Amino acid sequence: MNTIVNFMFAAIKAGTPLLFGTTGEIVTQKSGNMNLGVEGLMYMGAFGGFFIAYKTDNLFLAMISAALFGMLGALIYSFLVITLKANQNVTGLALTTFGTGFASFFGEMLIEGGSPKLSQKMTELLSEKPIPVLGEIPFIGKILFSHNILVYLAIVIALIVWAYMRFTRPGMKLKAVGENPAAADAMGINVDITKYVHTLIGGAICGMGGAYISLINGNGIWNNGCVNGQGWISVALVIFASWSSAKAIFGSLIFGAFTVFQVRANDFASEFAFLSFLSKIPNAIYVMLPFVITAGVLIVSSMRSGGSDQPASCGTNYYREER
Amino acid sequence: MKKILAIMLAALMIFSFAACGNDDGGDKTTEFKVGVIHIGNPADGSGYSYAHDQGIVAMQKNLGLTDAQIIRKNNIDDTNAAATKTAIEECIEEGCNIIFGTSWGYMETMAELAEQYPDVIFSHGTGYMSNDTNFNNYFGRIYQARYLAGIAAGLKTQTDKIGYVAAMDITNSEVTGGLNAFAMGVQAVNPDAKVYVKVTNTWFSVDLEGQAATALLDLGCDVIGQHCDTTAPQLAAEQAGVWGCGYNSDMSPDAPGAHLTAPIWNWGVYYTSATQAAMDGKWAEFGNYFGGMKEGFVDISPLSSLVAEGTAEKIEEARALIVSGEYDVFQGAYIDADGTVIDKDIVDNQGNVVIKAGEKLSDSTITGGINWYFENVIAQ
Numbered sequence A: 001m002n003t004i005v006n007f008m009f010a011a012i013k014a015g016t017p018l019l020f021g022t023t024g025e026i027v028t029q030k031s032g033n034m035n036l037g038v039e040g041l042m043y044m045g046a047f048g049g050f051f052i053a054y055k056t057d058n059l060f061l062a063m064i065s066a067a068l069f070g071m072l073g074a075l076i077y078s079f080l081v082i083t084l085k086a087n088q089n090v091t092g093l094a095l096t097t098f099g100t101g102f103a104s105f106f107g108e109m110l111i112e113g114g115s116p117k118l119s120q121k122m123t124e125l126l127s128e129k130p131i132p133v134l135g136e137i138p139f140i141g142k143i144l145f146s147h148n149i150l151v152y153l154a155i156v157i158a159l160i161v162w163a164y165m166r167f168t169r170p171g172m173k174l175k176a177v178g179e180n181p182a183a184a185d186a187m188g189i190n191v192d193i194t195k196y197v198h199t200l201i202g203g204a205i206c207g208m209g210g211a212y213i214s215l216i217n218g219n220g221i222w223n224n225g226c227v228n229g230q231g232w233i234s235v236a237l238v239i240f241a242s243w244s245s246a247k248a249i250f251g252s253l254i255f256g257a258f259t260v261f262q263v264r265a266n267d268f269a270s271e272f273a274f275l276s277f278l279s280k281i282p283n284a285i286y287v288m289l290p291f292v293i294t295a296g297v298l299i300v301s302s303m304r305s306g307g308s309d310q311p312a313s314c315g316t317n318y319y320r321e322e323r
Numbered sequence B: 001m002k003k004i005l006a007i008m009l010a011a012l013m014i015f016s017f018a019a020c021g022n023d024d025g026g027d028k029t030t031e032f033k034v035g036v037i038h039i040g041n042p043a044d045g046s047g048y049s050y051a052h053d054q055g056i057v058a059m060q061k062n063l064g065l066t067d068a069q070i071i072r073k074n075n076i077d078d079t080n081a082a083a084t085k086t087a088i089e090e091c092i093e094e095g096c097n098i099i100f101g102t103s104w105g106y107m108e109t110m111a112e113l114a115e116q117y118p119d120v121i122f123s124h125g126t127g128y129m130s131n132d133t134n135f136n137n138y139f140g141r142i143y144q145a146r147y148l149a150g151i152a153a154g155l156k157t158q159t160d161k162i163g164y165v166a167a168m169d170i171t172n173s174e175v176t177g178g179l180n181a182f183a184m185g186v187q188a189v190n191p192d193a194k195v196y197v198k199v200t201n202t203w204f205s206v207d208l209e210g211q212a213a214t215a216l217l218d219l220g221c222d223v224i225g226q227h228c229d230t231t232a233p234q235l236a237a238e239q240a241g242v243w244g245c246g247y248n249s250d251m252s253p254d255a256p257g258a259h260l261t262a263p264i265w266n267w268g269v270y271y272t273s274a275t276q277a278a279m280d281g282k283w284a285e286f287g288n289y290f291g292g293m294k295e296g297f298v299d300i301s302p303l304s305s306l307v308a309e310g311t312a313e314k315i316e317e318a319r320a321l322i323v324s325g326e327y328d329v330f331q332g333a334y335i336d337a338d339g340t341v342i343d344k345d346i347v348d349n350q351g352n353v354v355i356k357a358g359e360k361l362s363d364s365t366i367t368g369g370i371n372w373y374f375e376n377v378i379a380q
Helices: A002-030 A038-056 A059-083 A088-110 A120-126 A140-145 A149-167 A169-179 A181-186 A191-217 A230-240 A245-271 A273-280 A283-303 B002-023 B048-063 B081-093 B104-116 B142-156 B173-189 B206-218 B232-239 B267-279 B311-324 B363-368
Strands: B034-037 B070-073 B098-101 B121-125 B135-140 B161-166 B194-199 B223-227 B243-245 B263-265 B289-291 B298-300 B333-335 B341-343 B353-355
Touching: A002 A038, A002 A140, A002 A149, A002 A169, A002 A191, A002 A230, A002 A245, A002 B206, A038 A059, A038 A088, A038 A191, A038 A230, A059 A088, A059 A120, A059 A149, A059 A191, A120 A149, A120 A191, A149 A169, A149 A191, A149 A245, A169 A181, A169 A191, A181 A191, A191 A230, A191 B206, A230 A245, A230 A283, A245 A273, A245 A283, A245 B194, A245 B206, B034 B048, B034 B081, B048 B070, B048 B263, B048 B267, B070 B081, B081 B098, B081 B104, B098 B104, B098 B267, B104 B121, B104 B135, B135 B267, B142 B173, B142 B223, B142 B243, B142 B263, B142 B298, B142 B311, B161 B173, B161 B206, B173 B194, B173 B223, B173 B311, B173 B333, B173 B363, B194 B206, B206 B223, B206 B232, B223 B232, B232 B243, B267 B289, B311 B333
Parallel strands: B034 B070, B034 B098, B098 B121, B121 B135, B135 B289, B161 B194, B161 B223, B223 B243
Antiparallel strands: B263 B298, B333 B341
């Protein structure tokens, strides 16, 4: 039983940065901008968050800083894509390279003469503590209510984004812009501003995901190259979650589970006799599985009547004069 | 305006030619240049590339070379042959006489370039390829240091469960041999303890190494050893309030609350003697290098204050036997409680005898043929 509980706990922990990234990318894509630069945004947020956490010992400021750094990356993207109408895919890829280099460049300055380590106070703040009462429930308490504070932040943000799109007027307008900017424009919605605002918000959420990676996964030490492809997995997860941040909560859990399964398959094999075959499966299969599933989801969603859930204008720029 | 600019450019050109002229006519030591290809960034402050670079710095000091004589190429991906080739050729263009490649994946590119540039010396770490003239390989008996780290771990554990984060699986002899040596050290002082292994299939991943360590902690392990490049396993151990043995460099500054000791390389020992041989024109006799504790090439970092009582004595006892050559880990024998070497069959965790009593593994088997786990290793 402990094997399962520990596994679920680790899966949630590993899935959280993906949830941030996916939620951010969903907001961005809903506005019609296909931002492939999530990896870069996360790197910028990872640095921004860690740097402020290291210098000020203030978690709140650190998360704000991570969001601002993510926004900075998204602003570069927005200016190129929305104002200058640059190609979305190329801009996103360039942003990935830029963000990765940005974090390494400034990270290097940080680690001159030994890796910077967060203070005791900061580590304490970010540690995993059971929530009173709820955390004491057997099994469930450990799996759901004993996490670090940023895990809950990610879930709250995902739920807010979901409710925002479903129940609020600006959320509806956002979807209109993503589906058909020309029609939205005719309705009197300012397309460019809507796109700018939501791409920036999306970037901010991705940036916070980066901070999760540098603050939590790094165990308090800055590492260059810490994001290591999780931005790309987030982009894949958007498709997996069919552009719903509520579904993304479960999607990120599944992707997180596969990540930790790589190092825990043996525990299952030894604990449960009927799973002993697991130890014979090469690790590479587990690394591959999330992507195989994403490909499967793409196939299924493209076969469904009514087509994919992707916002119709996603990936193409809006030229007002060509209406 | 244009004329002024033209005059300025012309002046600049004259001065730059003059600067080139100044380089000529130096003596041998100032002409000699050393190239180093790093897989990571030595500025990281710990880990693999840092350890190598400390060796380069030591060599520079020992031989009195200037900064301009050392050319570093950092963050060269060793799975990218084109990038490797470019980095090495840049070194050659900048006038390097000897080039050290520090990562496994550079091997084939270096072998190829050694043919192409017979005047440059190529020296490759961790591999097995070489030629008779200008290409050698260097590595060391790090398993000797791992055996000593295993002693520290075996004495420290209270749950009798020790974790080990391995970068590669059983088919990689370097990793598997190191793990076995560590496990043998554990068994020598604590026959009840078991060593649990988690494989990450990567040399460098903060995430996966941390997750592997957490999985081991969940199994009840209270000392985490590692053969991978980041400090993540030690930090995970520290956060869980237990202990660990790092690798490559002393990780005590990173995880002061957990770190016992780490097997470390004194790459400077090799870099100094190799560069000296190349400078003196004695490279032809130098050959391949496989140094151990006797040469001071491998060791463990100073024991931290967290080690169990009596650890230092046990380690000194084993170290003396290793340095004197009486005991070399991969032989059909063990060190008993009184510190005498006694012949015995070495058995793997499937029950097969892998080293017969009194026999020794050859160096080529140690570097390329250890594909079994020692009897107290649990990998399922």
